[in-house]
Amino acid sequence: MKEILRAGELRRTENLPRGSSTRMITTVAPLDRATRKAILEAQEAGEIEKDVHNVTKMVSSLRKVSEGARPRIVEAVAKKQFRMDDVDLLPGVAETREEVEQLVEARKSLPEREYNAVLSYVKQEKAGGRKPVLKTVISGEITVWNTYLNTLESARDEILLLSPSKCRGWDVAHRARLQKALSQIDQHVHDMLNELGKGG
Numbered sequence: 469m470k471e472i473l474r475a476g477e478l479r480r481t482e483n484l485p486r487g488s489s490t491r492m493i494t495t496v497a498p499l500d501r502a503t504r505k506a507i508l509e510a511q512e513a514g515e516i517e518k519d520v521h522n523v524t525k526m527v528s529s530l531r532k533v534s535e536g537a538r539p540r541i542v543e544a545v546a547k548k549q550f551r552m553d554d555v556d557l558l559p560g561v562a563e564t565r566e567e568v569e570q571l572v573e574a575r576k577s578l579p580e581r582e583y584n585a586v587l588s589y590v591k592q593e594k595a596g597g598r599k600p601v602l603k604t605v606i607s608g609e610i611t612v613w614n615t616y617l618n619t620l621e622s623a624r625d626e627i628l629l630l631s632p633s634k635c636r637g638w639d640v641a642h643r644a645r646l647q648k649a650l651s652q653i654d655q656h657v658h659d660m661l662n663e664l665g666k667g668g
Contacts, residue, residue: 478504485512495523499530503538506546515546522552532559540568549575557584560591567602574606585614627653 475493478484482501484493488508496504507523510516516523526545530538541558544550549572562568574583586605593600635646 484508487512489518491520492518492523495520496527499527500535500538503530503535503542506539506542510542510546513546516542526552526555529555529559534563536564537562537568540565544568544572557587560594561587561602570602570606578606589613 471494472490474497475490478493478497479488482505484505485508488511492508492511493504496507499507507516507526511518530541533541537558541550541555541562545552545555554575558568558571562571574586578586586602589605590600590602638646
């Protein structure tokens with residue numbers, strides 16, 4: 469009874485579409501006014517299915533996203549720029565309408581793997597208290613960073629397989645080659661750490 473009264477109040481005060489069922493209004497009620505209306509209007513236009521299970525999932529994800537980004541996310545789902553499942557990936561990534569626009573463009577232009585790498589990177593950075601510039605990450609820097617990291621991690625794994633104790637007893641020529649290679653690696657790592665320390 470309480471839900472029916474709440475749905476009736478929202479229908480009156482927010483001028484919600486006539487075709488919206490009490491159950492659907494109740495489902496979207498936890499969201500802010502603009503997002504509620506965006507979902508119900510998209511359903512009225514036949515752009516979002518009137519499936520309570522899927523909309524409940526969407527509402528749960530949208531509640532974790534900044535209010536400023538929510539209506540544009542709903543619009544993107546309605547226009548088939550995002551799949552319904554994409555909404556689950558956006559909490560911790562998009563905070564503004566502009567950032568959602570950037571993600572919509574990235575969804576169209578990037579391969580699935582790269583798009584997911586962007587989302588993952590941004591979430592990790594924000595979880596660490598940093599605020600990456602989404603546009604910069606999408607523009608391709610993430611691809612370069614991932615290439616560097618993959619190369620370094622592979623090299624590290626290879627080097628760590630070599631046992632230091634096996635370096636004893638080498639002849640002069642092989643010792644000289646090993647020393648030169650290790651010095652070059654050491655200098656390059658030192659240079660990279662210096663650049664890393666300078667920040668963005």
